[in-house]
Structure formats: structure tokens, C-alpha cells
Amino acid sequence: MFAITAARISPEDPLSGLEAGERPDPEPREGWTVVDVRAAALNHHDLWSLRGTALSEKHLPMVLGTDAAGTDEDGNEVIVHGVVGDPAAGGGDETLDPRRSLFSEVYDGCLAEKIAVPRRNLVPKPPELSFEEAACLPTxxxxxxxxxxxxxxxxxxxxxxxxxxxxxxxxxxxxxxxxxxxxxxxxxxxxxxxxxxxxxxxxxxxxxxxxxxxxxxxxxxxxxxxxxxxxxxxxxxxxxxxxxxxxxxxxxxxxxxxxxxxxxxxxxSTMGTREELDALARMCARTGVRPEIDRVLPLDRAREGFRAMLDGDHFGKIVFTV
CATH class of the missing domain: 3.40.50.720 (NAD(P)-binding Rossmann-like Domain)
Known part of the structure; x- marks a missing residue:
């Protein structure tokens, strides 16, 4: 599959570690599934990963990205909740789980054609929202x-x-x-x-x-x-x-x-819960409120989006389509 990867860490020149190319398709573990990504959104977290703030070198290479919307293995349109909690924690507010992580920190992220996610991390995408709009919501x-x-x-x-x-x-x-x-x-x-x-x-x-x-x-x-x-x-x-x-x-x-x-x-305040993401998506569907999207680029032009975020040359979300 095609993916955007952090191959190296450089605090001074973060984009030098950014690579685009083929990666192995994800293989889900027990309780996980694979989502075909239709749209993914960029966050400052992705730049922090390339600087080494949000990503350890021991996990390189790492597919970047915490936000995505796509279809699950049954063809359902879904939004990916980016907070990965500890299954042993027994549920509850995953943002308070001291062992939580985000996609692209320990597990490969969303800037790819496919992503493996825990089934509990999937939220139904309302049909009123486009994949690009839905991909802006999780972070x-x-x-x-x-x-x-x-x-x-x-x-x-x-x-x-x-x-x-x-x-x-x-x-x-x-x-x-x-x-x-x-x-x-x-x-x-x-x-x-x-x-x-x-x-x-x-x-x-x-x-x-x-x-x-x-x-x-x-x-x-x-x-x-x-x-x-x-x-x-x-x-x-x-x-x-x-x-x-x-x-x-x-x-x-x-x-x-x-x-x-x-x-x-x-x-x-850090991120939000799966239940809050579900409520947010339904609120947007009912009210007509939509994310502000600065630009939409194909995934193979991801470097342009990273450069715009690094330079502060954007207002709202930068979205990549797959």
C-alpha cells in the first residue's frame, strides 16, 4: 500500500525525514480490523513526530497520521478515533488511560491507503458528512x-x-x-x-x-x-x-x-473520548456545522501539505484524499 512515513527524526529540519512510498499492508491483531482510508487530515502532531517530540526513534519507520475516515471490512462508512487505549484498562475514559497512545506513536497511522484499528475505535460516519469533512473531526x-x-x-x-x-x-x-x-x-x-x-x-x-x-x-x-x-x-x-x-x-x-x-x-484537556467523537459527528450532521478545510490534496502530494503547516500557511484543516 502507499503511505506517508516518518523515516528519520530531525528537530531542525523535520521534512527531511518524510518519505512517501510502498509499505506492507496492515495485518490486524485480535479485536482489530482494517479500514480502507478515503480521506485523512494533517495535524501538528505529525510535525512533532518528525521532530522527535511525539515519536521515538525505536518505532521508525512509522506511518504518520491520527485522523481518517473510510470504509471498514463490511463496507460501512466509518470515522477512526485516534486514541488507542490499553485493553486491560477495562474501558471508561480512554483519554485518562496512562498507557494510551495515538495512531502514529506506537501503531502505524492514517496517512495510508489502509490502516489497522481496534474495532472499538470505529465511529459511524453520518451520510451527511463527506469523507473529507469526517476526516477533520478525530483530533x-x-x-x-x-x-x-x-x-x-x-x-x-x-x-x-x-x-x-x-x-x-x-x-x-x-x-x-x-x-x-x-x-x-x-x-x-x-x-x-x-x-x-x-x-x-x-x-x-x-x-x-x-x-x-x-x-x-x-x-x-x-x-x-x-x-x-x-x-x-x-x-x-x-x-x-x-x-x-x-x-x-x-x-x-x-x-x-x-x-x-x-x-x-x-x-x-487532551483529545476526547469515542463517545464524544460520535456525538460531535452527529451534531455536525444535524446542524450543518462543518470543519473549515484549508485545502484538499491527493496523498501523493502530502509534502505540500506538511510544508504549508510548517510555514503556518493555512487556516483550518489540510486534508489528503486516497
Whole structure:
């Protein structure tokens, strides 16, 4: 089968380790099945793998990718849930399983014609969603859904801030939060991305670090070091910052005086559960809300998509078709 593989790790030049070519077809173990991939989406996790942050050299070569939609062995249209839990854990919230992994960390990933997955990781794809749209959901959109509806504890009509508009998670948060009636502020260093955020439904879009017109009930921060201080200063007393990443590095200061004096909450969020992915897909089907897709490329042009993500030259998801 044709696949996109991490063959080498290079923190300085991640694309140097990217290879495209033939790989052996997957052979499923007990309780697993094979999915014929129709579309797969790119994530920052794939770049982190090539840098060695999310992938160990002992697992090379590794097929990249955590997001896919396709057909199972019975011809059913499915979405692949990217979190692989420990079968011995006995079920429950797989995101809390300390032995969990994502596809492309221990097991070959989704940027291929076929992928072997645990049967429990398959979610029905609603017919209303295209394969390209469905492939965007399992990482970025699921992360946003879990942050917004599972962690934030917001009332309808709340004011929220989304830091770093432009990435897949941020675009999903803007779309979902505005759809349910929250007043959404978004930040970006790029004027073009601020305009796109407004088109997605943001109430206002401001340059990164600029003071907001009001304090907000919750901040969604996947940036980390570059935005952390601004995130805390933007919150109302009792507000919450929900973090799912630190693409610019760890925060330089926890600012604990501000946290305890204003009784702020700091909440971590990682991916989402299979049940949340199923609920997200059904919500999209019912409401007409769809992922923002920056571009769709055939899988054999995957390097173009990786380059666009590395350069920050995208807004929303980059999708590959098989």
C-alpha cells in the first residue's frame, strides 16, 4: 500500500525525514480490523513526530497520521478515533488511560491507503458528512468539542477568547462556540487570519496580546508561552483557561498570585473520548456545522501539505484524499 512515513527524526529540519512510498499492508491483531482510508487530515502532531517530540526513534519507520475516515471490512462508512487505549484498562475514559497512545506513536497511522484499528475505535460516519469533512473531526475538532462542552462549564451567551486563530483546534472552537451562542473573541498575529476568524463567526478578532473590550468567562489556549499571560489577564474572576497544548513552549510564569487571588481555574484537556467523537459527528450532521478545510490534496502530494503547516500557511484543516 502507499503511505506517508516518518523515516528519520530531525528537530531542525523535520521534512527531511518524510518519505512517501510502498509499505506492507496492515495485518490486524485480535479485536482489530482494517479500514480502507478515503480521506485523512494533517495535524501538528505529525510535525512533532518528525521532530522527535511525539515519536521515538525505536518505532521508525512509522506511518504518520491520527485522523481518517473510510470504509471498514463490511463496507460501512466509518470515522477512526485516534486514541488507542490499553485493553486491560477495562474501558471508561480512554483519554485518562496512562498507557494510551495515538495512531502514529506506537501503531502505524492514517496517512495510508489502509490502516489497522481496534474495532472499538470505529465511529459511524453520518451520510451527511463527506469523507473529507469526517476526516477533520478525530483530533482538532474532537479536542475543541471536548474543551468547549466537556471542560469549560459555560452558560449560553458566555464571552470566550480563542488564542491563535488559524489552527485546526482554534478554527473549530470559533465555529462551535459561535454556533451555540457564545460571544467569541479571537486573536492572531495575522490580519488575514483575523478576517477568517470573523468569517467563522467570531464577535471580534484582535492582534495577539491586545487588550479585549471585556473580560471573558473562559479562554481556550493551545499556544502556551506566547499567550499565557494574556490569557490569564483576559479572564473574569472565577474564569477558566482551558489548555490543550503549548505550540510556542511552556508558559514562562504560572502567575499564581493572579490565579489564587481571582480564583481562576486552569484546566488541561487532551483529545476526547469515542463517545464524544460520535456525538460531535452527529451534531455536525444535524446542524450543518462543518470543519473549515484549508485545502484538499491527493496523498501523493502530502509534502505540500506538511510544508504549508510548517510555514503556518493555512487556516483550518489540510486534508489528503486516497
Amino acid at each position: 482538532a475538532w474532537l479536542t475543541a468539542y471536548s474543551m468547549l462542552f466537556g471542560k469549560a462549564d459555560l452558560r449560553p451567551g458566555s464571552a470566550v477568547l480563542v488564542q491563535g486563530a488559524g489552527g485546526g483546534v482554534s478554527a473549530a472552537l470559533i465555529r462551535l462556540a459561535s454556533h451555540v451562542g457564545h460571544r467569541v473573541y479571537a486573536t492572531s498575529r495575522s490580519g488575514a487570519k483575523r478576517e477568517r476568524a470573523l468569517a467563522l463567526g467570531a464577535h471580534a478578532a484582535l492582534p495577539t496580546g491586545e487588550r479585549l473590550p471585556e473580560r471573558v468567562d473562559a479562554v481556550f489556549d493551545s499556544v502556551g508561552k506566547a499567550t499565557w499571560g494574556h490569557s490569564l489577564r483576559s479572564l473574569k474572576p472565577g474564569g477558566a483557561v482551558i489548555t490543550c497544548g503549548a505550540t510556542s513552549g511552556d508558559a514562562p510564569s504560572a502567575e499564581l498570585n493572579r490565579v489564587f487571588f481571582l480564583q481562576l481555574r486552569v484546566i488541561g
